[in-house]
Amino acid sequence: MSNLKYSRQREAIKKQLMQRNDHPTADMVYTDIRKEYPNISLGTVYRNLALLSELGEIKRLVTGDGPDRFDADTSPHNHFICRKCHAVLDMDMEDISEIKERAEQNFHGVIESYSVNFYGICEHCHQTKLS
Amino acid sequence: MSNLKYSRQREAIKKQLMQRNDHPTADMVYTDIRKEYPNISLGTVYRNLALLSELGEIKRLVTGDGPDRFDADTSPHNHFICRKCHAVLDMDMEDISEIKERAEQNFHGVIESYSVNFYGICEHCHQTKLS
DNA sequence: TTAATAATAGTAACGATTACTATATTTAAA
DNA sequence: TTTAAATATAGTAATCGTTACTATTATTAA
Numbered sequence: 001m002s003n004l005k006y007s008r009q010r011e012a013i014k015k016q017l018m019q020r021n022d023h024p025t026a027d028m029v030y031t032d033i034r035k036e037y038p039n040i041s042l043g044t045v046y047r048n049l050a051l052l053s054e055l056g057e058i059k060r061l062v063t064g065d066g067p068d069r070f071d072a073d074t075s076p077h078n079h080f081i082c083r084k085c086h087a088v089l090d091m092d093m094e095d096i097s098e099i100k101e102r103a104e105q106n107f108h109g110v111i112e113s114y115s116v117n118f119y120g121i122c123e124h125c126h127q128t129k130l131s
Numbered sequence: 132m133s134n135l136k137y138s139r140q141r142e143a144i145k146k147q148l149m150q151r152n153d154h155p156t157a158d159m160v161y162t163d164i165r166k167e168y169p170n171i172s173l174g175t176v177y178r179n180l181a182l183l184s185e186l187g188e189i190k191r192l193v194t195g196d197g198p199d200r201f202d203a204d205t206s207p208h209n210h211f212i213c214r215k216c217h218a219v220l221d222m223d224m225e226d227i228s229e230i231k232e233r234a235e236q237n238f239h240g241v242i243e244s245y246s247v248n249f250y251g252i253c254e255h256c257h258q259t260k261l262s
Numbered sequence: 263t264t265a266a267t268a269a270t271a272g273t274a275a276c277g278a279t280t281a282c283t284a285t286a287t288t289t290a291a292a
Numbered sequence: 293t294t295t296a297a298a299t300a301t302a303g304t305a306a307t308c309g310t311t312a313c314t315a316t317t318a319t320t321a322a
Contacts, residue, residue, distance in 0.1 A: 005268045005319050026310080041271045046310060048269095064193030064246070067309055080240065092237045099227050103249050106223045109211065112251035115195070118234050120243035136288050136299045157279080172302045177279060179300095198278060 009033075009040055010048045014057065014072065023061055023069040023079070023088040063088060063117065082122035089122060140164075140171055141179045145188065145203065154192055154200040154210070154219040194219060194248065213253035220253060 012033055017024070024032075030045045049070050052058045061069040063081045069088050078091040100114055143164055148155070155163075161176045180201050183189040192200040194212045200219050209222040231245055 007269055062195030091234055093234050096230050103222055103224050108254040109257055110251045111249050114249045116247050118242050118245045120241045123239040126240055
């Protein structure tokens, strides 16, 4: 049923995403992966990032602060977006998945997923008074 | 200090946003406001929605599902986005603002705000089996 | 091998949004 | 009330992130 064919470009994209933890944009992945595949096309990067997201192998992060980012870590966790340097950081915090049950209390549709983002100034920008 | 000048277009935009609860996009506001101001420009709508958001008079909603939406209700509440009909609905749920404190537990930057979105199929789409 | 199918590179097109510019409106002061 | 400075506008062009198109190439199962 899976009419999916192997492609080295797709593997390279996923591999690279697993090797970095800065939640890169499609363009950041493209820039870096060109060192290995000098004539990979930007469309290929976009297409495969979208495909891998649909397959659940990676996660698309919508930050509201610039282009979408991608994360190879699909385990449940939340992110912080710095409004100064635009970094996207993993939050180290306790599980808050009960907000889904709390949301379902008075809701009559089907909640399939949710996303939580925190915004502000990251430690680095705050210390170096770039804020 | 406020070099802000009155404009009827801006007032009309805010007024319309207060009168509807469908969290319209800029284009939806534009389409409707043209009935009153037939030659208002789309740029004016975008500019004023951005300005009002910065002033905190309205709220910009980043859904990850199409263009940004706007909400005249600035009180703390969360939204649901239907992946079928793309409606943005207000969630009627208990306060979950303690997630901010929970996030601050191990975080060393400054958290200024956060956003929570729920995704799935709304009651209407679920009942009419459009899902 | 071959043949069917999916994936690619390269490029064009798209939608949402912002930038530009000449004109119009607002506002405070004369 | 004019006037003059500053802000806002309408209309349009440009930008950015992303998707669509198409001819060619790679994968895969028979």
